[in-house]
Amino acid sequence: MDLAALAKQVREHQRTGRAMKKLTLEHPDLTVEDAYRIQALGAEMAVAEGDRLVGWKMGLTSRAKQVSVGVEEPIYGRLLASMELTEPRLSVGELIHPRVEPEIAFVFKRDLGGEHVRARDVWPAVECVMPAVEVIDSRYENFSFTLVDVVADNASSARFYLGDQGYAPDRTNWDEIGVVVRRNGEVVQTGAGAAVLGHPVRSVVMLARMLARIGASIEAGMVVLTGGITEAVPVGPGDFVEVAYEGIGTVGLEVGE
Numbered sequence: 001m002d003l004a005a006l007a008k009q010v011r012e013h014q015r016t017g018r019a020m021k022k023l024t025l026e027h028p029d030l031t032v033e034d035a036y037r038i039q040a041l042g043a044e045m046a047v048a049e050g051d052r053l054v055g056w057k058m059g060l061t062s063r064a065k066q067v068s069v070g071v072e073e074p075i076y077g078r079l080l081a082s083m084e085l086t087e088p089r090l091s092v093g094e095l096i097h098p099r100v101e102p103e104i105a106f107v108f109k110r111d112l113g114g115e116h117v118r119a120r121d122v123w124p125a126v127e128c129v130m131p132a133v134e135v136i137d138s139r140y141e142n143f144s145f146t147l148v149d150v151v152a153d154n155a156s157s158a159r160f161y162l163g164d165q166g167y168a169p170d171r172t173n174w175d176e177i178g179v180v181v182r183r184n185g186e187v188v189q190t191g192a193g194a195a196v197l198g199h200p201v202r203s204v205v206m207l208a209r210m211l212a213r214i215g216a217s218i219e220a221g222m223v224v225l226t227g228g229i230t231e232a233v234p235v236g237p238g239d240f241v242e243v244a245y246e247g248i249g250t251v252g253l254e255v256g257e
Contacts, residue, residue: 007041061227077155101228113217128166189230
């Protein structure tokens with residue numbers, strides 16, 4: 001099986017915003033390991049074209065979602081420089097099924113890696129914690145996919161935006177921080193940091209351990225999106241999404257063509 005060819009196919013649909021059929025329809029024997037390799041090859045292609053790897057994102061960080069797809073751990077994806085929104089505006093012209101999730105982001109000042117990383121190893125490596133939003137966008141038709149498909153599609157990650165202010169890691173109890181998501185002024189989702197594996201730091205621990213299996217790590221300067229705190233909110237042109245994070249401000253995102 002030509003994983004590089006599949007990676008090129010997925011990357012093309014990520015770039016053009018055209019929906020594709022699930023990889024597993026034509027390649028039912030693909031494994032999760034194959035899917036992560038497809039994801040990595042796609043990122044390598046992007047880097048070869050001038051992009052940069054700037055961090056990682058975690059998905060399936062709620063136990064309920066893990067049970068629903070039959071896995072025992074989250075999944076991860078790669079964050080590229082081209083995915084970061086530098087202004088609070090999202091253009092959906094090149095996206096297919098755009099949805100917004102509130103996230104807690106960790107920014108690192110030191111490398112962190114190894115299969116035995118614990119929560120107490122994470123905090124000294126963290127520069128700051130920031131409110132963030134991730135824009136997810138499955139490249140598959142009808143937003144329908146298997147675990148293998150979503151991993152190959154970079155865990156559905158499309159864009160991300162970090163708030164203007166970073167906070168000291170010990171500023172608050174990040175598992176207790178409340179979040180309210182409004183779309184065009186209407187409350188559409190609420191949640192708390194504990195929705196992310198009980199505490200967002202556990203998401204970072206799990207990521208570091210998973211990356212150790214492939215000889216990778218979280219590097220100084222990287223951003224880690226720890227996982228959606230609420231269900232994802234569909235958006236379209238003309239929408240305004242506002243996420244209020246208890247005690248640390250609000251992140252707004254204008255949605256245009």
